[in-house]
Amino acid sequence: MTAQRRIRLWTRVVEVADGGRVTLGTVCTALIEAAGVDGAWASVLLPANLRETVYASDAVAERLSDLALTLGEGPGVDASGGTPALAADLLDIDSQARWPVFAPAAVQVGARALFALPLQVGTIQVGVLDLYRAAPGSLDDDQLADALLLADTACAILLDAGGMDIGSASRPHLDAHHPEVHQATGMLIVQLRVTASVALVRLRAYAYAHDLPLRDVARSVVARRLRFSPDPDIGDGGLQ
Amino acid sequence: MAELQLADVLVEMADTLVDDFDVIDFLHVLTERSVQLLGVSAAGLLLTDGRDTLQLVAASSERTRLLELFQLQSDEGPCVDCFRTGRPVSVANLATATRWPRFTEAAAAVGFAAVHAVPMRLRTQVIGALNFFDTAPGSLDPDKLRSGQALADVATIGLLQERAIRRRDVLTEQLQAALNSRIVIEQAKGVLAERWHVDMDEAFGLLRRHSRSGNRRLSELARAIVDGTEQMPSPAVP
Incomplete structure (x- = not known):
């Protein structure tokens, strides 16, 4: 609809x-x-x-x-x-x-x-x-x-934070109607020891960077197939 | 156990409304009671988000696959039809239903055979629907359908909370607040699931038990857990 x-x-x-x-x-x-x-x-x-x-x-x-x-x-x-x-x-x-x-x-x-x-x-x-x-x-x-x-x-x-390029694959949709996005945000708060806001931004950034729908990334986090690391040298998405 | 009567449930819900109640907790209890009262397997409550989509706000069980099934109806399904027409929708046998192929397949995969939905109405406006699933095929008898509708009406009253709804705008404000409260609950479930290595269903159970035992409003506790201002309840402590 x-x-x-x-x-x-x-x-x-x-x-x-x-x-x-x-x-x-x-x-x-x-x-x-x-x-x-x-x-x-x-x-x-x-x-x-x-x-x-x-x-x-x-x-x-x-x-x-x-x-x-x-x-x-x-x-x-x-x-x-x-x-x-x-x-x-x-x-x-x-x-x-x-x-x-x-x-x-x-x-x-x-x-x-x-x-x-x-x-x-x-x-x-x-x-x-x-x-x-x-x-x-x-x-x-x-x-x-x-x-x-x-x-x-x-x-x-x-x-x-800030504008985005039209040509980029991702569109600034909030996808707030997928519960997994919010559950994953909560999990990232603990994994990264950050605020909810930073956790959601990191989740979204990962989706953009890997050209994946936010919902799919969130699902992987909730299913514990994807973990985020607080150490920037390791980067996100290290499978553990 | 004595059979649960509609009157008992209505009294219980009315008692809740008198207190400084939490709308998500209220709706959650309502879905649990409707399962008991109607003898169905699961119940969920979906509200319009004002953006043409129905959102799940409370369910009798937080099992992930069940929640997904409810939410699938943001696109198609009996709940959407019920919401659009403002009339109850009943499918006694999903195996022979052809109207919603994606929904029917997903419902069958979770083991459901029948589905029913009653509208949540405020005067001329439809704001959502109460949705019931059953593992056995069969229609809801007229008495149960009436009970289901009574519970949907109670849910509507609960959503309107303390303010007299003179204007549609106030209803919109309350609906948006309730939908955001549900998001806070999801975020808190995530925090607890990660912290205690439990699944989302158990995380919700923890949240709810802690809210009950500490006499805290569910949404407030959830918010405090997400903000980190609240010590997170441990599964080890009952």
Whole structure:
């Protein structure tokens, strides 16, 4: 079911990239169009609860991002806890009660609807993607599905740090619907003595380097056919 | 053992809902009870991920091959049909079913002969399905089907948690949070499986026993294990 949506969205991302690298900006441009929103910004979560805006599509998005950082409230702040925060109208009672300072300020800046999607994989909190609309209104099912899938792509890009080449065999898919990927991430935390985030990046890097689907690599780890070594001299994938 | 009654299960689940409960643990218990209540071999609960795909969130057993079978239905199978139509789907004999070749073959390989699915509905919206497998062919009698539907409704209520669902958006928020909690559980299973050299099923058992004995929420404990802030429960300590 998802395949068609994925292919359509990825095709659009590649078109937007126009022969260049697929970056967070490319993905956000495609997302703004697909979700029918007016703009977007992305922030990453740093240690000690700090946040940093790494992308803003326009001046309004930039100002909204500043507001959230300054006021310490808003959908994006809530979403960094791991649950999306969807506000179809910042002037309705729910939004005003939830973000008493941020909601009116955001309306002043030019946003009436805000949708904050956590960029996360289980315990790995990469950041938050915020979408805004100048007019009130929910994302319909299709827009939401497109937004969630492209947010997964944005998450993969941020996780792997930086843009990727179009020509590369791997596509920045998160493959979050395969439990083996998460089980393997957990196993790598112990094998490599690293955080979950580093474990997942190493797993993904191995898949790219060997031109294998992430799921197959994860399965080999779970089946204990593949072990990762914390010693960089030995490299990954030493069979033991 | 006295036969488990629907009323007993509903009371147990309602009691859980009053407390500061963990949604994944709640749904896991619900799948276990539905196996007992309906006399089937296995049960699994799949939710829409909002990206057109169904994701397994809880199952009566964490056996890997079983989980794969449930998850296979992200592409095709009775659960997908049930989710799409919002109506129960029942296949009394998989050996003669032709609609889902990949699914039927995989189900047969695990030893299942019959499969049933009931929808999880909130008003007009379908959010997932409760899926039952049986090793013996046969249909679910109407009483059992009604019980199955009642359990699916309880699962829906559990997912909505403490907040009144006035808006579809709130439902989306809760679903996404539940799906991410399941990923945290998978990551924790991996940590425990590697640390104690056990399989994923046993790793889940460890996690659950430790959560019960320490009166900790399953997802919180799982998160702490993945983050390394929690001493990992050892299989040696019951």
